Amino acid sequence: MSRNRLEAFSDGVIAIIITIMVLELRIPIGASLSALRPLTPIFLSYILSFVLVGIYWSNHHHLLHATERVTGAVLWANLHLLFWLSLVPFITAWMGENYAAIPTAVYGVVMLCAAIAFTILVRTILASEGPQSRLRHAIGDDTKGNVSLALYAAAIPLAFVQPLIADAIYVTVALIWLVPDRRIERKL
């Protein structure tokens, strides 16, 4: 099975996800700046999701670059990741339009599931690559991945205390990952 087609399909899906989010920015009625104002929370959640999805694309890029075999299990672990990412435009718009505890917590749930799906994808690839693979060496103990999972898991209950705390955590995760996975880059 070819890695190229898996990359091309994933790129296509991620490109569509990152782009159709902007369709949720409804065209304001009226030509004044104040007509733009109600869009501010939607726009901020769009920026957050654009960066988080961009991070997935970048890490996915690095991960597959170091992958040598694409098995059926890898293919389905990849589709599983794309499924959770496909929910990002929906949850971004819901959180943007209804800034409150529950949408902010559900945003965290979707992001946590996507992060778990990425972890499953990494492990599925590691299993198929074998114990001596370049990728296993490069991934190391995956501190960043584990920290992100913990942060998302913490953000979900904290959204009920104060949505802003959860949002600050989502931004923190983005900042942690903003640099693409140099572990892999460096070792290869």
Place this chain on the structure above:
Amino acid sequence: MSRNRLEAFSDGVIAIIITIMVLELRIPIGASLSALRPLTPIFLSYILSFVLVGIYWSNHHHLLHATERVTGAVLWANLHLLFWLSLVPFITAWMGENYAAIPTAVYGVVMLCAAIAFTILVRTILASEGPQSRLRHAIGDDTKGNVSLALYAAAIPLAFVQPLIADAIYVTVALIWLVPDRRIERKL
């Protein structure tokens, strides 16, 4: 004619189909969990269609991987398959928003037509590859394909008895195919 461009175009169309389905998940009004509840059937039908379209992508991937010649007939058999798949977002949303006998049966009709289109694509490729091709050897007697056709054909009338029976059949077809076509994988 190049196989690569056929793959790239099909990947693009399937990536868009699998992603725009989420646009039918209308953003709920209100920030409560109960605002999400009416979306449950739409979300379940989204998961079903995501998996079924993912199966088509995976099998398409395997099929073209074993294809050596792309003729005009193959190109049109492929567009015919993409046509039926392009109706999946529409019928998924209709079934999700109106859970009843007719939408569930029409879902089966679209899936049956897509399955027939896939069978036609396989045969068109087999015809152009010749009797000694690797693909013919790998496909064998295509039990899975025939079982799926029979199940979809059975689901359509059964939807009028009870939509849940038809849905159980669709889920069964998904489970049958969830593993990518190992016949081809193994033989190649």
Place this chain on the structure above:
Amino acid sequence: MSRNRLEAFSDGVIAIIITIMVLELRIPIGASLSALRPLTPIFLSYILSFVLVGIYWSNHHHLLHATERVTGAVLWANLHLLFWLSLVPFITAWMGENYAAIPTAVYGVVMLCAAIAFTILVRTILASEGPQSRLRHAIGDDTKGNVSLALYAAAIPLAFVQPLIADAIYVTVALIWLVPDRRIERKL
């Protein structure tokens, strides 16, 4: 400049055009078959446009396959073609929802402009390939292209006599082209 990226970008745009048309099939309210009935003209115009855009993709595929040099002029002639094709979802939905003389005629105008844009693209490529190119040999006198232009030009005024005549002409053009451009296929 690389032909591959021109193909990939064009494939992406055409894949999106052919797929987002289905978004104009509004989900019917209600679960009866009669709820589907008002969609019939939209569905028929969707099939027509799917086939016509599929023909453009197929011919574009053949044309670029025989192209050796991608100049700036070729790139812009290609974007010009994509511009007219990008209007197909709009005009398909308008004609489907308002079956009458003017939408049917405007459909012909968009298709005529796309056909002219394809002719310009062919000539731009021929000019950059030089008089001894394989492509010029393969294209020959382009009877099919000229017949299509004449048919579209005839359909526009005839839509005012009777929209069905214009539709019959659009279907005729589709049938003429349904077989991919064997002139090029055969010669190469």
Place this chain on the structure above:
Amino acid sequence: MSRNRLEAFSDGVIAIIITIMVLELRIPIGASLSALRPLTPIFLSYILSFVLVGIYWSNHHHLLHATERVTGAVLWANLHLLFWLSLVPFITAWMGENYAAIPTAVYGVVMLCAAIAFTILVRTILASEGPQSRLRHAIGDDTKGNVSLALYAAAIPLAFVQPLIADAIYVTVALIWLVPDRRIERKL
């Protein structure tokens, strides 16, 4: 890191941006030509944005063609450019539907930000390619890029004097760039 996947992802995003803009051309109610009339400003702003996004695609194509190394910084400078371009469908529809000073000025702001993002991308690539790269030689002093930045910056306040002046400036920028970046083409 592979240049090909960066190109493929950018092509995907730009193809989607350029195509989903047409979704903002709402299907008119009624079959008369006068039903199309209110769409005229939206259609004109669509043509302008189609050309401007097409120019970005073309210049991006040339730029990456001359790029040899894709670092993490290049990847994020590229995503930053795609972010601003992703706002084009939104601002195109807003300007088209509300032809007035503020939407026209905001259109200029988005275009200025995209132009700045492109400049950052060029500089990031130049920094990673090193002082003796083919690209640095080919870019020269980037007159066109600087003139575009100045024109967009001038258009924003002028939109408050008269939107038409700003629009004339946007068209001027398009005309300046319509020819793909021959500096690079010629030198390579």
